[in-house]
Amino acid sequence: MDLKLRVWRQKNSTATGAFEEIDAPGISPEMSFLEMFDVINDRLTAEGREPIAFDHDCREGICGSCSMMINGRAHGPSEGTATCQLHMRKFSDGDQITVEPWRARAFPILRDLVVDRSAFDRIVEAGGYISAPTGSAPDANLILVPKEAADSAMDAAACIGCGACVAACPNGAANLFTAAKVAHLNLLPQGQPERYTRVVNMVEVMESFFGSCTNHGECEKACPKEISIDFIALLNRDYVKAQFKNRKLTGQKK
Amino acid sequence: MSITLDAKIPAGPIEDKWTQHKFDVKLVNPANKRRYEVIVVGSGLAGAAAAATLGELGYNVKLFTFHDSPRRAHSIAAQGGINAAKNYQNDGDSIYRLFYDTVKGGDYRAREGNVYRLAEISVNIIDQCVAQGVPFAREYGGLLDNRSFGGAQVSRTFYARGQTGQQLLLGAYQALARQVHLGNVELHARTEMLDLVVHEGKAAGIVTRNLITGEIRSWSAHAVALCTGGYGNVFYLSTNAKASNVTAAWRAHKRGALMANPCYTQIHPTCIPRSDDFQSKLTLMSESLRNDGRVWVPERADDTRTPDQIPDSERDYFLERRYPAFGNLVPRDIASRAAKREVDAGRGVGPMKNGVYLDFGDAISRLGHDVVEERYSNLFEMYERITDEDPYQVPMRIYPAVHYTMGGLWVDYNLMSNVPGLYVLGEANFSDHGANRLGASALMQGLADGYFVLPSTISDYLAPQLGTTPLGTDEPVFKAAEAEVHDNTNRLLKAKGTRTVDDFHRDLGNIMWDNCGMARSKESLGQALREIPALREEFYKDVRVLGENESVNQSLEKAGRVADFLEFGELLCLDALTREESCGGHFRTEHQTEEGEALRDDDDFSHVAAWEFTGVDTAPELHKEQLEFEYVHLAQRNYK
Numbered sequence: 001m002d003l004k005l006r007v008w009r010q011k012n013s014t015a016t017g018a019f020e021e022i023d024a025p026g027i028s029p030e031m032s033f034l035e036m037f038d039v040i041n042d043r044l045t046a047e048g049r050e051p052i053a054f055d056h057d058c059r060e061g062i063c064g065s066c067s068m069m070i071n072g073r074a075h076g077p078s079e080g081t082a083t084c085q086l087h088m089r090k091f092s093d094g095d096q097i098t099v100e101p102w103r104a105r106a107f108p109i110l111r112d113l114v115v116d117r118s119a120f121d122r123i124v125e126a127g128g129y130i131s132a133p134t135g136s137a138p139d140a141n142l143i144l145v146p147k148e149a150a151d152s153a154m155d156a157a158a159c160i161g162c163g164a165c166v167a168a169c170p171n172g173a174a175n176l177f178t179a180a181k182v183a184h185l186n187l188l189p190q191g192q193p194e195r196y197t198r199v200v201n202m203v204e205v206m207e208s209f210f211g212s213c214t215n216h217g218e219c220e221k222a223c224p225k226e227i228s229i230d231f232i233a234l235l236n237r238d239y240v241k242a243q244f245k246n247r248k249l250t251g252q253k254k
Numbered sequence: 255m256s257i258t259l260d261a262k263i264p265a266g267p268i269e270d271k272w273t274q275h276k277f278d279v280k281l282v283n284p285a286n287k288r289r290y291e292v293i294v295v296g297s298g299l300a301g302a303a304a305a306a307t308l309g310e311l312g313y314n315v316k317l318f319t320f321h322d323s324p325r326r327a328h329s330i331a332a333q334g335g336i337n338a339a340k341n342y343q344n345d346g347d348s349i350y351r352l353f354y355d356t357v358k359g360g361d362y363r364a365r366e367g368n369v370y371r372l373a374e375i376s377v378n379i380i381d382q383c384v385a386q387g388v389p390f391a392r393e394y395g396g397l398l399d400n401r402s403f404g405g406a407q408v409s410r411t412f413y414a415r416g417q418t419g420q421q422l423l424l425g426a427y428q429a430l431a432r433q434v435h436l437g438n439v440e441l442h443a444r445t446e447m448l449d450l451v452v453h454e455g456k457a458a459g460i461v462t463r464n465l466i467t468g469e470i471r472s473w474s475a476h477a478v479a480l481c482t483g484g485y486g487n488v489f490y491l492s493t494n495a496k497a498s499n500v501t502a503a504w505r506a507h508k509r510g511a512l513m514a515n516p517c518y519t520q521i522h523p524t525c526i527p528r529s530d531d532f533q534s535k536l537t538l539m540s541e542s543l544r545n546d547g548r549v550w551v552p553e554r555a556d557d558t559r560t561p562d563q564i565p566d567s568e569r570d571y572f573l574e575r576r577y578p579a580f581g582n583l584v585p586r587d588i589a590s591r592a593a594k595r596e597v598d599a600g601r602g603v604g605p606m607k608n609g610v611y612l613d614f615g616d617a618i619s620r621l622g623h624d625v626v627e628e629r630y631s632n633l634f635e636m637y638e639r640i641t642d643e644d645p646y647q648v649p650m651r652i653y654p655a656v657h658y659t660m661g662g663l664w665v666d667y668n669l670m671s672n673v674p675g676l677y678v679l680g681e682a683n684f685s686d687h688g689a690n691r692l693g694a695s696a697l698m699q700g701l702a703d704g705y706f707v708l709p710s711t712i713s714d715y716l717a718p719q720l721g722t723t724p725l726g727t728d729e730p731v732f733k734a735a736e737a738e739v740h741d742n743t744n745r746l747l748k749a750k751g752t753r754t755v756d757d758f759h760r761d762l763g764n765i766m767w768d769n770c771g772m773a774r775s776k777e778s779l780g781q782a783l784r785e786i787p788a789l790r791e792e793f794y795k796d797v798r799v800l801g802e803n804e805s806v807n808q809s810l811e812k813a814g815r816v817a818d819f820l821e822f823g824e825l826l827c828l829d830a831l832t833r834e835e836s837c838g839g840h841f842r843t844e845h846q847t848e849e850g851e852a853l854r855d856d857d858d859f860s861h862v863a864a865w866e867f868t869g870v871d872t873a874p875e876l877h878k879e880q881l882e883f884e885y886v887h888l889a890q891r892n893y894k
Contacts, residue, residue, distance in 0.1 A: 012805055028530055032640075035532045038756065045754045045809070050800045053808050055322065057495040059535045060636065062420055063326045078639075085639045110466055111806035118443065121323050125435040129428035130387045134307040134705045137378075137385035141342060144396030145389075154389040154414060157421060161325055190387045 001027045001093040005040065007052055008100045013108050013116075019098070029089040033076065034059060034066065036088055053112040061085040061224060064160030067167070068113055069100040074164035074222040082162060082224040102167035106174070106209040117163050119209040120177060127201035128181040130190050149187050156183035158225045168222035171211035176219035178206045179235035180227050186238055196242035203239055257512070259864060259879040262666040263367035268885055269349075272371045275667070276710050280717035287312030290716050291475040291724050293460055295447045295502055297324030299419075299697060300680025301481030302426035303704025309433030311709055316473060317430070317439055318462060320446040320497065320811075325427045328483060328495040329700060332419025333540035333633065335401060335411035336383075336697040338376040343400050347408040349373045356695060357886045359405040359585050360660070360688020361838035361854065363518070363862075366885055367667060368685050372695075375702040380412055382705055386425040390414050403693040404541055405585035405893075411694045416540055416632045422697055426704070446811065448739045450478065450506040450676065451732055457675035458725045461735045463743070465811060468804040470739050472727035476719055477675045477712060480506060481704065484659035484681040486519065488819045488826060489771070490763020492656035493525060493538040499815035500822045503663050503682050511671040512864040512877060514684035515661035516822070517830035520691055520839045521772050522657030523589035526640055526650075527609040536655040537640055539612070540633055541693040544582045546617035546626065547650070549573050549593070551610050555600035561611055561649050572596055580893040587690045587839050587852070588893060590654035594772050595850065597653065609651035618646065654772060658696060660687040660839065661829070664864040664879075668711035669703060672864075675715060679703035684862065689838025743803050746813040751796030755812045758793045762816070762823055765789065770827050775843045779831040783824060787871070790820040821870055828865075832876065835859045847890070856888055 003024040010017030022044070027036050034056050041051035057065040066083040070076035076086045091097065099113065107115040157180070165176035182199050185191035191198070213232060220229040264275040282290065290313050294305040297319040305317040321327060339352040352373035357364055380398070384390065390412050391399040400409040414421040433439040442462070449461040451472065459474035485500035486492040507513045524539045550569045557564065572592055574581045584592075593610045596602065603609050618626050623646065627634075634645045641651070662684040669677045669685070680700040687695065725731070769782035793816070801807045836845040836852035837859070845853045862879040 028532060030530050031532050032534070035534045038534055039532060042754050042756060045798055045800060046752075048800070051809060053806050057321070057326055057497050058328060058331045059496060060331055060537050061639075062331050062417065063328070063495060065322070065326050080635075081639060085636070087639070087642075089642065114806060117322060121325075121431065121434075121441070121443075124428060125431040129432045130385065131432060132382070132385035132387075132429070133310045134303075134382055134429075134709065135378075137381035140340070140380045140384040141397050143384055145392050146396050147392045147394050150389050150392040153387070154417075154421075157389050157414075157424065158417065160420075161323065184389065185387050188387050188389065190385060 001029060001088065001091065003027055003091065004096045006096065006098040007112070009052070009112055010109050011111065013110055017109065027088055029087070031088045032059070032084060033070070033086040033088065034084050053114045055114050056084055059084040062160060064162040067102050067115060067162055067164070069103065069167060071098050074102070074167045075224050079221070080224060080226045082160070102163050104166045104172040106172060107163060107166065120161050120163065120174070122209065123174065123178055123202055123205050124181060126205040127194070127198040128185070130185055131194060143189055145189055153184050153187040156180045156187070156227065156231050159227055160225060162224060164222040164224060165219035166210065168218040169211070170216055170218065171214060173213040174206050174210040175213035175232050175235065176223065176227060176229065178202055179231040182238065183231040183234050186234070195238065196245050199235065199238040200242045203235070257672055257866060257877050259664065259672070259877055260666060261365060261879060262668060263365065264667065268366060268370045271367055272374055279711060279714035282713045282717050282720070284312055286720060288314060289720065290314065291316070292712070293318065293473060293475040293478045294481060295460065295479065296327065296481035296483060296682070297321065297427070297430070298327035298329035298481060298483055298680060299423055299426055299700030300704040301327070302423065302430045303701050304479055304481060304679055304708050305439050306426060306429035306433050307705050307709045308712070309436070309438035312438070315433070315439040316442060316475065318442045318445050318447055318460070320444065320465060322443055324430055324441065324443070325424060327423060328498050329423045329697070330420045331495065332697055333416045333538065334403065334542040335413035335418045335694040336379065336422060337403065337410050337692070337694040338380045338412060338698065339373050339410060340377055340380060342398060343409045345408045347410050351408065352376060352410065354886060355406050356686070356692060357688065358891060359692040360690050361852065361891060362688065362856070362860070362883065362886065362888050363837055363881065364686055364688030365881060366883060371707070372686050372699060372702050375706045376698050378706060379698060379701045383422060383425050386429060388414060388421045388425045401542055401545055402583065404544065404583045404589070405692040413542065416542070416630065419697060422701065426701070447502045448505065448814065449735045450509045451735045452509045452673060453725055453729070453731045455674065457673050459727065459732065461732070461739050463739065466806055468802070468807070470736055472732040472736055474724035474727050474732070476716055476722070476724055477677060479677040479679055479708060480663065480682050481679045482682045484662065485822060486656045486659050488762065488823045489656040489766045490759050491528065491533060491536050491767070493522060493536050496535060499818065501815050501818045503678070504818040504822050506663060506671070506673070506676060508867050509673070510867070511673050511676055512664040512866055513661070513825060514664040514862050514864040515829065516826040516865070517833055517840050518660035518689045518838060519656060520586060520658040520660060521590040521654040523586055523593055523654045524612060524652045525655035525657070526637065527604055527606065527653040529606070537636065538655070538657060539637060539650065539652060541586070543612060543630060543633060546621070546629065547582065547612040547614050548616055549582050549610055549612055551596045551601040551603060561613070570601070577893045584893045585690060585692060590772060591841060593654055604651045609653045611649040612652045613649035614645060615649065658691055660684065660689060660691055664862065668714060669708055670715065677708055677712065679708055689840055742814065743810065745794065746797065746799050746810060746817065747803065749794060749797045749799065751798050753796050754798060755809055755816050758789065758797060759816045759819070761789055762786070762819060766823055770830055773841050773843050774830050776831065779827050782827040783831065786820065786824045786827065793817065793820055825865055825874060828874070829863055833859055833863060851890070854890070
């Protein structure tokens with residue numbers, strides 16, 4: 001296939017960026033989208049032009065590194081698919097493909113298609129865990145977890161932290177990411193003791209970086225792991241409940 | 255340098271060694287732990303678990319990862335599960351059985367003491383992970399579910415759909431995030447270790463490059479723990495992530511740490527076959543699929559019929575035929591070689607005739623579509639996305655690919671290398687899997703090392719250093735190491751040749767795979783040992799790395815890693831040439847039984863081969879650690 005690419009090029013976080021038009025002739029439909037980028041980068045290098053910087057690693061849709069807006073859609077046209085698992089057979093000969101980095105104020109561009117997603121780590125650090133120091137655990141089968149709870153927790157825990165939800169959201173909100181982590185832990189018996197402090201702490205940090213959710217639902221559509229927006233409802237419910245239930249905070253000095 | 259390899263295996267009965275050892279090690283009292291600095295490099299299962307646990311204990315930890323977040327480490331991609339000797343299924347499992355299976359599965363090339371400890375700790379790992387909220391698969395009563403894996407006749411594998419590695423890594427990452435929040439761990443993301451600093455024979459710190467700004471700087475500590483994974487990408491095409499590399503381990507090796515058994519590489523039998531020349535990596539299909547999938551090829555060579563046109567009587571279920579007791583669940587090395595034999599004989603399937611079928615037809619008729627879907631849906635989806643074929647309708651095509659590396663830096667029972675103060679954990683060390691790793695044991699080892707072993711052994715080294723401060727990073731030894739890193743970087747940028755880094759990496763991969771892959775011979779290894787140094791010379795003359803050091807430069811990152819692979823690959827082949835026997839993942843065509851099985855030589859090769867670096871173009875020196883077997887009876891592995 002012969003394709004034309006328009007790719008966002010930007011030297012660093014302070015430089016002004018611009019689209020660059022790059023011809024991409026002779027692309028095999030069997031290639032993955034990132035293998036197409038490998039080929040383009042080799043060609044650019046041969047011509048003495050600097051290759052395009054992009055985040056990627058596992059190339060099997062689980063590490064969450066890859067992050068490209070392809071024709072305005074996070075991770076491109078295939079639903080439930082990360083950029084690394086998108087194949088060129090989804091495109092047609094002669095297509096023009098526009099590739100941009102994640103667009104969100106909380107994800108500054110570092111170079112070309114590489115952005116800084118460390119705000120996600122800050123959200124998890126605020127409470128996205130169960131405090132269980134190594135060595136303190138009881139026998140694993142002493143904690144009974146109903147299968148339905150384990151399955152739902154797993155559905156939420158499947159989040160790969162790629163940031164597509166934020167990139168797709170018109171508000172640049174990170175509610176789906178945060179909700180997925182909150183739900184994973186709050187649905188399990190082990191997560192109950194910290195349930196309400198967790199949700200409050202994580203939401204507060206989330207709001208210090210990201211925009212607010214107004215229920216557009218773009219996040220669910222863009223999510224390569226098809227994480228349900230229902231988890232945002234659970235997040236909101238637990239957040240409201242926390243205002244009443246959080247005995248530790250009520251009437252106490254911080 | 256005169257080196258004596260002392261594994262420091264504690265004396266006494268095997269079931270008491272670890273408990274006794276924990277009693278015998280020197281301790282650091284809780285109030286004094288904050289007076290120590292520890293560097294952890296790598297944030298996979300071993301690194302994240304170690305950093306989190308050391309932080310919980312009260313040590314000052316600095317964690318370095320080249321990823322943008324610790325959660326991206328390649329442990330995340332492990333699919334099938336994690337072994338533990340819980341015997342929840344009441345099928346006769348025990349710590350002793352897991353120990354025995356692991357030593358046997360490793361073709362009797364692992365240390366008994368280490369492996370027993372691993373089996374012993376396995377039960378604590380599951381407890382720990384459940385307490386953290388890892389969503390393992392459950393039975394309807396709320397109890398944990400298990401599945402079986404290759405090389406075992408019990409069901410001892412715990413799993414979280416096909417994403418067990420992801421869930422375990424997230425558990426460790428979350429524990430780590432808690433320690434970062436508490437200020438016990440300082441996180442340095444997008445920061446790559448490029449050298450180890452050794453002062454007066456002890457590990458004193460590391461030199462890193464900031465991957466955003468290019469800043470090269472030093473960090474010092476009382477101890478350094480490398481948790482930097484395996485070296486499978488020396489083959490270019492592997493199931494490893496693109497950035498997985500040998501750099502941290504190799505540069506520690508160049509500073510004196512011994513590299514042990516590099517020739518022990520695992521070829522995983524169930525990967526999606528290569529489809530074209532642009533292929534950038536190979537994708538694993540979990541071994542758990544072999545629980546229900548049946549492996550076969552057409553009986554006739556060059557059979558062009560589609561699989562549904564080939565009747566059962568004209569199919570060869572070669573694993574079931576050759577290994578009736580274990581069937582499709584023979585260990586990985588055996589399954590891989592069996593598949594290669596069929597493909598080499600012209601019975602391969604698929605457009606490039608480079609695969610064998612893994613067929614779920616029988617499982618679907620026996621269990622129903624829904625049960626198969628519940629067990630494997632995410633794997634089936636992944637397969638379909640890559641190949642455009644639906645495994646519910648058409649059998650999967652699979653072929654072996656480089657997956658895991660059992661070799662690594664030499665460590666003693668405390669996980670300390672021969673360089674005092676340098677610890678090595680997880681896949682980066684050589685210790686527990688012998689010549690072949692059983693499925694679902696990598697996650698077990700990474701977490702055992704990180705959560706339980708290092709946190710218990712490191713105090714033995716640290717305690718006598720109470721009151722000392724780490725060497726200042728303005729000392730000459732750090733400045734000299736920084737200067738070397740600068741020189742290496744400049745050398746790559748200034749080559750200004752004509753070929754890309756990937757181009758050289760692919761060439762190296764071809765040399766390695768053709769000559770040192772699933773089958774190795776004196777002749778092929780000699781060929782590789784001639785070609786690799788020549789390619790390395792060519793690399794420094796003709797590599798083209800554009801851009802500069804002072805910004806994000808992914809070509810420069812890759813070039814440094816490939817440069818190290820070009821040195822390391824030679825050592826791997828030399829080790830393979832020197833080990834004149836076949837064992838586990840190391841198969842020398844000269845050494846096989848009449849039936850084509852691996853033929854060990856226990857009289858001459860029942861040892862760990864630990865190599866000492868003497869220079870890039872000079873021969874390394876071999877040190878041997880003899881393996882003693884008191885409990886396990888050495889035999890030819892029999893899975894028939």
